[in-house]
Amino acid sequence: MKKIFYLFIIFFVGCNNSNNNQITNIHSCSPSKNKLYHNKQDIIYKYKKSLEGKILIPGGVFSMGGDSNLGWKDEFPKHEVRIDSFWMDIHEVTNSQFKAFVDSTGYVTTAEQIVNWDELKKLLPKGTPRPDSDKLAPASLVFNPSSSPIPLNDMSKWWVWKKGANWRQPEGPESSIIGKENHPVVHVSWYDAVAYCEWSGTRLPTEAEWEYASRGGLENSIYSWGNEKLDDGDAKANTWEGVFPFTNTLRDGHYYTAPVMSYSPNGYGLYDMSGNVWEWCSDWYNENYYETHDEKIVVNPKGPKVSYDSNEPYAQKRVSRGGSFLCNKSYCSGYRNSMRMKTTPDTGSMHTGFRTVMDIKTSLNNE
Ligand SMILES: [Ca+2]
Numbered sequence: 001m002k003k004i005f006y007l008f009i010i011f012f013v014g015c016n017n018s019n020n021n022q023i024t025n026i027h028s029c030s031p032s033k034n035k036l037y038h039n040k041q042d043i044i045y046k047y048k049k050s051l052e053g054k055i056l057i058p059g060g061v062f063s064m065g066g067d068s069n070l071g072w073k074d075e076f077p078k079h080e081v082r083i084d085s086f087w088m089d090i091h092e093v094t095n096s097q098f099k100a101f102v103d104s105t106g107y108v109t110t111a112e113q114i115v116n117w118d119e120l121k122k123l124l125p126k127g128t129p130r131p132d133s134d135k136l137a138p139a140s141l142v143f144n145p146s147s148s149p150i151p152l153n154d155m156s157k158w159w160v161w162k163k164g165a166n167w168r169q170p171e172g173p174e175s176s177i178i179g180k181e182n183h184p185v186v187h188v189s190w191y192d193a194v195a196y197c198e199w200s201g202t203r204l205p206t207e208a209e210w211e212y213a214s215r216g217g218l219e220n221s222i223y224s225w226g227n228e229k230l231d232d233g234d235a236k237a238n239t240w241e242g243v244f245p246f247t248n249t250l251r252d253g254h255y256y257t258a259p260v261m262s263y264s265p266n267g268y269g270l271y272d273m274s275g276n277v278w279e280w281c282s283d284w285y286n287e288n289y290y291e292t293h294d295e296k297i298v299v300n301p302k303g304p305k306v307s308y309d310s311n312e313p314y315a316q317k318r319v320s321r322g323g324s325f326l327c328n329k330s331y332c333s334g335y336r337n338s339m340r341m342k343t344t345p346d347t348g349s350m351h352t353g354f355r356t357v358m359d360i361k362t363s364l365n366n367e
Pocket residue numbers: 238239240241250252253254255256325
């Protein structure tokens with residue numbers, strides 16, 4: 001099932017929340033080490049630090065949720081979470097890696113398929129007329145910069161539903177991934193990401209695992225590198241620097257995607273947890289999920305049973321994290337550790353990708 005042009009707004013609504021959705025209580029931003037705990041798994045992996053492009057994220061307890069008044073309402077309340085150790089991809093899944101999957105399986109991504117109108121109309125108000133067949137052709141969302149500064153309240157001004165755009169042709173039929181083999185794959189739906197995981201014997205991270213990993217061992221820091229502002233010092237991530245979506249200063253060196261591992265890793269040795277492309281998580285999105293926790297410490301949360309977004313209450317959405325090359329401080333600051341994005345699982349776009357994780361137990365069974 002695929003969303004079409006007039007539904008893509010659903011995807012970006014989280015980036016467009018106005019400031020009245022932010023809360024004003026400011027939390028401590030002093031970095032400190034997470035509270036690690038040790039179990040048998042950690043002892044086993046004390047002697048093994050790498051696994052096929054993955055790195056061991058040691059289990060521990062951390063405070064999950066918003067770290068400052070930059071946080072949206074759905075990032076609160078901040079709560080204690082315990083995470084077991086797991087392996088995580090050092091970098092986002094690349095075009096080269098995704099091509100190996102497609103070459104091996106013949107998999108056809110969501111963006112390469114004709115839109116199934118019978119499925120799509122279930123997401124739309126009753127009586128919505130069937131679009132022309134042309135509008136149901138294989139397509140995906142492509143960024144379209146503005147020619148002048150514009151108000152940031154209408155995402156259709158900088159996104160187009162482009163026929164022929166998919167992971168092989170990120171900017172449309174005239175483009176390709178030749179020379180971008182080490183860039184993150186994009187235009188992948190949640191279903192595409194899960195299919196890749198099943199093929200590779202991995203899985204998507206839970207939202208809690210993703211945030212824990214992004215923090216890199218620092219507690220209550222705003223960004224994966226700490227609390228230094230994005231614009232200070234060396235470039236820290238591939239984001240949008242300038243007046244979005246008009247001018248881009250290219251201070252970080254990249255307009256669209258950057259090759260993975262172009263910037264310094266975080267404390268766990270993970271690259272591009274902030275920026276470059278959004279990364280799918282396994283969880284359903286529910287804006288009230290954090291409020292449902294009444295345990296002192298939540299253990300390995302796997303997300304809510306049902307999705308809920310009051311902006312689009314009929315749409316079932318999955319979580320993605322980390323922001324992209326289109327994130328800007330004037331807009332969504334999606335590159336913060338705790339920022340939660342939500343979108344329907346059939347939606348891909350030119351700034352959404354993923355990375356995989358593996359349970360310790362799974363990796364042991366593979367030996
Ligand atoms: Ca950039």
